[in-house]
Amino acid sequence: MAAPACYIGLMSGTSVDAADAALVQFDDNGNNPRIIATHAEEPDPGLRDDLLHLSQQVAGISLAKFGELDQRVGEWFANAALAVLEKAGMSAEYVDAIGSHGQTVRHEPESRYPFSLQLGSPSLIAARTGCRVVADFRNSDIAMGGQGAPLVPAFHRSVFARPDRDRIVINIGGIANLTVLPRASADDSQAVTGLDTGPGNALMDTWVAAHTKHSYDADGRWAASGNVDDALLAQMMSDPYLARPAPKSTGREYFNIDWLRAQIDSLYSPPIPADVQATLCEFSARTIAQAIDDYGPGDEELLLCGGGVRNDELCRRLEQLVRPRVVTRTDDYHVDSDWVEAVAFAWLAMRTVHGLSGNVPAVTGARESVALGGIYQAAISPE
CATH class of the missing domain: 3.30.420.40 (ATPase, nucleotide binding domain)
Structure with a gap:
């Protein structure tokens, strides 16, 4: 019998101190996480400064700078995923999906046009790692009238x-x-x-x-x-x-x-x-x-x-x-307190690729349960 598929969860919170990566297996029912390896990838000091500035300033960041930051965060997260695979001695073919929370720079669920904005290009992460990526979790809940948080x-x-x-x-x-x-x-x-x-x-x-x-x-x-x-x-x-x-x-x-x-x-x-x-x-x-x-x-x-x-x-x-x-x-x-959120986004990725809901409407205020995020495919071999 083949071993259960693995998932990687990537998470960086409001402190912007590290991109946490957890390589995880779940049982056949999608429960009982087993952490195989973990890695904390620190950001470059300049990247951290730019992200903290962006998260607190409404103006002063050009579109060019914004787009550049999205790619820089994507590189940062991809490096975290590759490092955790290296620690585990595992190749990307054994990973069913990466769940990337991204780096939140603005969360406005109660504005006229509600949104939550995370940086970290999932397409770049998929290209760098060879794994499909689930990302943009929060806006799926917001589209259903929810706060988009908390999602864990x-x-x-x-x-x-x-x-x-x-x-x-x-x-x-x-x-x-x-x-x-x-x-x-x-x-x-x-x-x-x-x-x-x-x-x-x-x-x-x-x-x-x-x-x-x-x-x-x-x-x-x-x-x-x-x-x-x-x-x-x-x-x-x-x-x-x-x-x-x-x-x-x-x-x-x-x-x-x-x-x-x-x-x-x-x-x-x-x-x-x-x-x-x-x-x-x-x-x-x-x-x-x-x-x-x-x-x-x-x-x-x-x-x-x-x-x-x-x-x-x-x-x-x-x-x-x-x-x-x-x-x-x-x-x-049985879940290390340092890695709960990274494991949670591995779990949410697993739920999404199986078409299962990941939010709790009683928590977020959403009208209904939904599968969270979008799926970004890695390169597909030509037939």
Whole structure:
């Protein structure tokens, strides 16, 4: 019997720190992912700077520059896919499809003409790797009236839902999001809910980069050195996004350095930089905990994943806020917390090539379930 087909998931989040590639096999039912190999491909510093600039600026980027960035991101993602294949000692012929999330530079699901824009030419990825590529996942859901995010709850349901316990999966990337998995969700997809809670690492990373030579706050040590400024925290917690009911999603186009500076400038006495970092850490923890209280059953098990799990100070504050709930990591349930989203996009690619839905309308607000994304074929041998 032939071995199950493999899939590659490619993901870069709002932090733009790496293109994560996960080579994965699933069982015959499309569940129980087995990670064969992983690779994190860092972007060139110039590419990261250009992408962060583009994600926060409405004007100032020419069409020529925009098109060039699409190809540069495609090269970056293709390199990540080739590297993970090399690590596994596997050729492209064993890969059924690559699921490429792309690099989000704008997410506007509630504009007059709703859209979500990701860069990373899937045609180039297909040409470079020899694999077919599934991409542009979010706009399929938006076309059905949804937010286009979060998209990983369907994967969370397939892997982490249990009929005998309530769970919430907390992904802390640049933006943090929740998937609420009540006991019934193992049998009923409509029981699943989810939302973007607000900033995860994005504002903390932005503030660190503006005041130090680092792109992130290692272990949350800078945040731990400061004191929470109550006035700034209250100002940030009053943001209208936090009071809006789900379904909702957000990104760096909303929670960015300009937003943060506006919060600080509104204060009579601006705090010192270390105290701002401490307050941002508390803000991320508070908004996640608030969403858990608002949407969770009350006695759920919490599973953490994403880059935020490496921020010890953020995790410490979150654990204090959600007591007495039990907080674990997805590592304890057979999916490495660093690779959950990359595996999820491998899973979504698998669903799409088999004509199966990948969104959860109860989460995104879409009118119906749909297969997500478009399929870009690799070169086909002439007959």
